[in-house]
Structures are given as C-alpha cells and as structure tokens.
Amino acid sequence: MSLSLILAFLWAIAANVLAMIPSHDNHWRRAYALIAVGVPILGYVTYQNGPWIGLAVLLGGMSLLRWPVIYLGRWMRRNVGNKDADA
Template sequence: MSTSLILACLWALIANVLAMTPSKDMHWRNAYILIAIGIPIVGYVTWENGPWVGLLILAAGMSILRWPVIYLGRWVRRLGGKGAS
C-alpha cells in the first residue's frame, strides 16, 4: 500500500473517532480541520495512484463529511437561482 493511501486511511480513522466524541459546535470545527488536511491528501493520492483512485478517495471523504457538502450544494444552488431571475 502506498504512503498516500495509508495517510487517507489514517485520515478516515481520525474522522470517525472525532465523530464519536461530544462537541459543543456540532463538529463544525473538526470538519474545517479535516477539510484542510484532507484536500492535500486527496491531491497526493491522485498524484501517486491516478485519477480514479483519487476520485474514490474524494467520494469517501465526501461521504464522511456529508453536511459541509450538502450546505455547499445548497449555497451554490441559491447563487445560481439568484442569477437566473
């Protein structure tokens, strides 16, 4: 297993452990930190293993951090709706 995939697995393990801990801000601070660390890891995985593996890791990260992705989609949809009218 390559170094980048080991880092991606470690990121996923840490994300799941953080999800099990109690948080006053509903885990948003943890999500921001995981996003900041996860984006370079996805780039490293893509560079070392190719775009298909990078897309799989990106999909896995998006499934773990689904609420930031949902809110981003809502925000983009709202921006697109204002420009169309």
C-alpha cells in the same frame, strides 16, 4: 500500498474517531480541520495513484463529511443558480 493511501486511511479513521467525541459546535471546527488536512492528502493520492483512485477517495471523504457538502450545495444553488431568474 502507497504512502498516500495509508494517509487517506488514517484520515478516515481520525474522522470517525472525532465524530464519536461529543462537541459543542456540532463538529464544525473539526470538519474544517479535516477538510484542511484532507485536501492535500487527496491531491497526493491523485498524484500517486491516478484520477480514478483519487475520485474514490474524494467520494469516501464526501461521505464522511456529508453536511459540509450539503451546505455547500445549498449555498451554490441559492447564490449561483438564481442568476438566470434575476435577469
């Protein structure tokens, strides 16, 4: 197993452990930190193992951090999707 996949698995374990610990801000600070650490790991996985494995790791990370992805989708739909309706 490559070093990048080991780092990705450690990131996933850390994300699960951090999700189990109570938080006052609904885990948003931890999510931002996990995103900041996870993006370079995702790039490293994609570089070392190819785009299909990188896509699988991306989908796994999105399943762990689903609420930031949901809020990003809502924000994009609200801000980007309504440009045609304004014209």
